[in-house]
Amino acid sequence: MISEHLESWLGFPVKLFDAEQSEKGVKDYEKTIYRLALDWDAELDFPTLFSRFMATSAAARTPAIIIGQFHGDDSSHPSEEVVQLLVAARDGLPNLRGIFIGDIISEENEISWIQQSDISPLLAAYPQLEHLRVRGAEGLSLGGRLAHSNLKSLIIESGGLPPRVVQEVAGSQLPALEHLELWLGTSGYGGDSTVDDVKPLLQGALFPKLKYLGLRDSEIVDQIAEALKTAPIAGRLEKLDLSLGVLSDAGGQALIDNAALKGLKSLDLHHHYLSPEMMTKIKRAFPIVNLDDAEGSKTDPNDRYVAVGE
Amino acid sequence: MTPAFGLFCNPESRRVEGFCAAAGQRLREHPRLVPWQILLEDRPWEPLLDPMPRFLRLESPGRNWRVEKLLLLRGARATDPESPAWRRIPGSVVSDLENEPGRIHSSRQWFLGWRDTLQRLSGWANQPRLSARWLCTPEDVLTMFDKAACQEVLEKAGLPVAPSLGIPRSFDDLWQRMRATGYRRIFLKPCHGSSASGVVALEASHDEIQAFSSVELVETPAGTKLYNRRRIQVFRGAGEVRALVEEICPERCLAQVWVPKAGLGGQPLDVRVVVIAGRARHVMVRLGRGPITNSSLLGGKADPSVLRARMGEESWLRMLSVCERAMTECFPRSLYAGIDVLIEPDFRTSRILEVNAFGDLLPWNLHEGRDTYAWEVEESLNLPSQVSAIGS
Numbered sequence: 001m002i003s004e005h006l007e008s009w010l011g012f013p014v015k016l017f018d019a020e021q022s023e024k025g026v027k028d029y030e031k032t033i034y035r036l037a038l039d040w041d042a043e044l045d046f047p048t049l050f051s052r053f054m055a056t057s058a059a060a061r062t063p064a065i066i067i068g069q070f071h072g073d074d075s076s077h078p079s080e081e082v083v084q085l086l087v088a089a090r091d092g093l094p095n096l097r098g099i100f101i102g103d104i105i106s107e108e109n110e111i112s113w114i115q116q117s118d119i120s121p122l123l124a125a126y127p128q129l130e131h132l133r134v135r136g137a138e139g140l141s142l143g144g145r146l147a148h149s150n151l152k153s154l155i156i157e158s159g160g161l162p163p164r165v166v167q168e169v170a171g172s173q174l175p176a177l178e179h180l181e182l183w184l185g186t187s188g189y190g191g192d193s194t195v196d197d198v199k200p201l202l203q204g205a206l207f208p209k210l211k212y213l214g215l216r217d218s219e220i221v222d223q224i225a226e227a228l229k230t231a232p233i234a235g236r237l238e239k240l241d242l243s244l245g246v247l248s249d250a251g252g253q254a255l256i257d258n259a260a261l262k263g264l265k266s267l268d269l270h271h272h273y274l275s276p277e278m279m280t281k282i283k284r285a286f287p288i289v290n291l292d293d294a295e296g297s298k299t300d301p302n303d304r305y306v307a308v309g310e
Numbered sequence: 311m312t313p314a315f316g317l318f319c320n321p322e323s324r325r326v327e328g329f330c331a332a333a334g335q336r337l338r339e340h341p342r343l344v345p346w347q348i349l350l351e352d353r354p355w356e357p358l359l360d361p362m363p364r365f366l367r368l369e370s371p372g373r374n375w376r377v378e379k380l381l382l383l384r385g386a387r388a389t390d391p392e393s394p395a396w397r398r399i400p401g402s403v404v405s406d407l408e409n410e411p412g413r414i415h416s417s418r419q420w421f422l423g424w425r426d427t428l429q430r431l432s433g434w435a436n437q438p439r440l441s442a443r444w445l446c447t448p449e450d451v452l453t454m455f456d457k458a459a460c461q462e463v464l465e466k467a468g469l470p471v472a473p474s475l476g477i478p479r480s481f482d483d484l485w486q487r488m489r490a491t492g493y494r495r496i497f498l499k500p501c502h503g504s505s506a507s508g509v510v511a512l513e514a515s516h517d518e519i520q521a522f523s524s525v526e527l528v529e530t531p532a533g534t535k536l537y538n539r540r541r542i543q544v545f546r547g548a549g550e551v552r553a554l555v556e557e558i559c560p561e562r563c564l565a566q567v568w569v570p571k572a573g574l575g576g577q578p579l580d581v582r583v584v585v586i587a588g589r590a591r592h593v594m595v596r597l598g599r600g601p602i603t604n605s606s607l608l609g610g611k612a613d614p615s616v617l618r619a620r621m622g623e624e625s626w627l628r629m630l631s632v633c634e635r636a637m638t639e640c641f642p643r644s645l646y647a648g649i650d651v652l653i654e655p656d657f658r659t660s661r662i663l664e665v666n667a668f669g670d671l672l673p674w675n676l677h678e679g680r681d682t683y684a685w686e687v688e689e690s691l692n693l694p695s696q697v698s699a700i701g702s
Contacts, residue, residue: 001600003573005655016656039654040495040570076516105655107570107578107601113515310544 001106002135002157002308009033010064010098010131019044019052029058035103037068046070050085054092064098064131069108071115078139080117087125096126102135102157110310112159112189116140123148130176137161137190142168153179159217159309160189163197170200177207181214181241186309195223202231214241214268217306222251225258234260240267243290244307247272249297256285264288271307273297314690315341316359316442318349318431319369320377325671326369332683336691346371350380350427359442365690366435367445370668371424372504375409382407382415385423394479397560414500414508414525414536418562421455421502428452445690446644446667454647454667457501457564467639470632470661472652475565477501481555484565488514495568500561504668507538508558511568511601512551521545522600527557542600568601569661572653574612574620578603580663581617581653583633584670584682586646587689590630591677592670621657629653629660636662645693646670646686 006014010033017026017034026034036049044052053059065086071077079101086099099122102114114136120143123129130152134140137158142165146154151174156165161184169182180201185191198215200206210233215224221242228234240261242251252274255261267289274282275297282289295304315333319326321343333341342363349355371377386401396418399407407415428448435442453459464471475491478484478498488496494515500508512521522544526537534557545554571578577597584592595612596603603609618626633649641647648669652661670682677685 001576003576003578039656040567105570105573107568107573107655110513110515113518 001310002111003105003107005035005068005103005105006066006100009066009100012063014066016068017049017053019049026056027058029056029060029062033064033066033098034062035066035068036070037103038070040069040108046081047085050082050089054089059092061095062093063095064100065093065096066100066103068103070101071109076115078115078117079119079134079136083117083119083121087121090125093126097129098131098133099126099129100131100133100135102133104135106310110159111136111157111308112138112185112310114138118143120144120146123151131155133157137165137185140165142172144168144171146172146174148174148176150176152176153181153212155179155181155214157181157183157217157308158185158189158191159183159306160185160187160191161193162190163193166193166197166201170197170206174207176209178209179212179214180207180210181212181216183216183244183308184218184220186219186306189309191219193220195220195227198224199227199231202227202233204232204236206233211237212239212241212266213237214239214243215245216241217244217308218242219246219306221245221247222254225251225254228261229254229258231260234258235263237261238263238265240264243268243270243272245271246304246306247274248304249275249278252278252282256281261286266290271295273299273304312361313342313363314339315365315367315687316344316363317341317367317369318344318346319367320347320371320374321345323370323373324673325668328671328673328681329367329369329683329686332681332687336684336687341367346374346377346427347380349431350377350384362440362442364442365445365693366442368428368431368448368451368667372668378415378420379404379407381420381423381427383423384426385416385419385421388419388422388426390418390422392562396562410537412537412539414503414538414561416561417500417502417508418560424455424502425452443693444643445686445693446641446646450641450644451667453641454665455502457499457664458562459501460665461564461566463640464636464662464665467635469636469639470659472497472569472661472663473567475567477562478559478565480559481552484512484555484559487565493567497566497568498555498558498563499566499664500558500563502562504666506602508536508561508563509602510554510558510563512555513568519548519551521551521554522602523554523558524602525554525558527554542602566663569652570655571598571601571603572620572655572657574616577609577612579612579617579653581614581629581651581660582666582669582672583630583649583651584646584672584677585633585637585649586670586682586685587692588634588638590633591685592672592675592682593630593677594672594675617653621653625658625660632660632662636665641665645689646682648672 012033014033118141133155135157267286270290270292382404397416432448475487495513498510510523528535580603582594593614598609648666650663
């Protein structure tokens with residue numbers, strides 16, 4: 001369950017863009033990232049809100065933009081319009097380095113109900129873009145594959161990431177990518193990826209600059225941990241993030257047995273089903289590990305849930 | 311000597327213990343207690359208030375099965391001014407009911423019994439030579455025990471609330487109201503329920519519907535029984551949601567827009583503010599494990615100072631002032647109440663969700679060194695003691 005909007009992103013504080021106050025209120029485009037969102041009782045539509053943001057010439061200096069609730073009351077409204085607006089606005093946003101579509105909390109809409117769309121036009125429109133993040137995988141497409149020479153981070157948060165999208169990521173050409181974060185979610189919400197879908201991501205050649213790999217919120221995290229034992233990428237990673245999933249002792253042991261992971265600077269496993277004994281062993285092997293939110297190794301396997309599934 | 315306080319109460323409750331401790335400390339005097347049970351059994355209770363105290367305090371009749379049953383019995387004899395009637399249980403059936411923890415009985419019938427009881431008490435207290443005054447009047451307590459009536463009072467005063475969709479009779483009726491207003495996320499709250507009892511959070515997308523509730527439906531040969539559990543369950547799909555709503559609507563529920571709530575530490579929150587003598591004092595920030603935030607659901611609490619810092623002083627004070635206005639403008643004859651407030655995700659906008667007549671049980675929560683009961687005792691002593699001295 002995601003209950004809070006981002007307070008900061010890319011090192012900048014995030015503020016809600018207030019359409020009513022936009023004339024006098026917003027001055028610090030350079031040092032602040034604004035979230036454009038329609039309230040539950042908003043009377044504006046999204047294009048109007050967006051045009052208010054773009055209306056001031058200072059928008060040209062904004063380093064990144066966050067799109068929150070873009071559909072108001074109608075959750076069937078996909079993000080396609082948002083993508084089109086951003087593409088059309090490219091000349092007015094020459095400094096844009098980051099785009100996040102879908103900073104929507106569960107109190108606003110369930111993550112599995114957020115209607116995304118083909119986001120690949122954003123990469124074509126913004127060749128200098130470095131950070132792309134989306135929440136929600138329903139309707140999400142990468143247009144077959146992504147190709148971009150400057151993108152440093154790609155984050156797809158979901159309650160269930162379809163195998164098709166995982167395959168699109170695996171087929172992408174992102175030579176500058178340093179941070180790849182996929183929330184695989186649960187099969188109950190379309191997250192049917194198998195470890196075979198994920199394996200291509202673990203090949204070293206795919207993203208030569210990758211430092212952070214996050215395969216989070218996953219039901220198959222034990223198998224991913226096992227697959228990492230023979231993954232060429234393992235020795236190159238600085239940060240491995242298998243948090244929010246249903247990691248059990250089997251997966252924990254696979255991590256310990258993986259000599260290639262010994263040099264990790266960060267290992268995030270929080271929200272897991274590891275036993276106290278296994279936690280002790282992991283802690284010994286990886287002193288930097290995050291083992292918060294132990295959900296209990298005695299939990300019935302049928303009652304083990306990823307942290308964000310709804 | 312005239313005693314200070316007389317309490318209508320379940321004497322074993324920790325509320326009574328808390329208030330008596332506060333009164334004892336301040337006045338070296340134990341309040342006079344009138345057990346609800348004695349009053350509801352029509353046994354002589356007036357001698358318990360001889361000599362008549364200066365102040366009368368209504369305490370919760372809850373958490374006492376005998377008293378709950380007596381209220382249900384009294385409700386069975388009462389006529390409901392609304393028709394068609396809400397769910398009722400014949401008196402003969404009530405007599406045979408056994409105490410099942412969490413079981414939801416007809417909360418409307420319970421309320422009719424409660425209303426009858428308070429109205430009679432009010433009539434008794436209005437007799438010309440009776441000089442005691444209510445800390446909170448029976449009329450106000452009754453309004454607070456009817457979420458729909460309370461919502462109306464707050465709306466009329468122009469206070470910010472979560473908008474209402476009225477009182478739906480059935481799932482189809484509710485669906486119609488949602489379509490007509492365009493709201494896809496709503497709360498259904500039994501008008502006369504306390505804490506999270508019977509509350510349903512319902513959401514619909516273009517092609518899906520689901521609901522969260524602590525209610526459990528148990529099928530028995532005698533029909534469906536409703537229980538309140540400590541765990542929130544998810545009801546998925548039209549079939550499950552409809553079954554739940556059809557069972558909970560006959561309790562008489564207010565449909566309120568599910569306005570998004572701000573969150574802290576990964577959990578959505580709401581705020582309980584206790585207003586005493588017109589001033590917002592004790593604050594409790596309650597976290598939810600899901601959309602339903604209530605302390606009985608074990609979601610945990612957050613440090614109010616964290617929320618205060620996040621909201622900023624201006625928004626924080628505005629929230630407190632909204633709570634104070636609810637009391638001074640809507641319930642000027644009542645000394646205290648616990649107000650539930652929602653903070654929107656912008657951490658600026660606050661809306662009143664509920665006003666709780668017995669919302670002052672916040673153990674170990676101190677405001678300027680005193681708990682709720684100590685402040686209530688203190689502020690009582692500043693009140694004029696004659697009923698006729700107020701409002702005239």
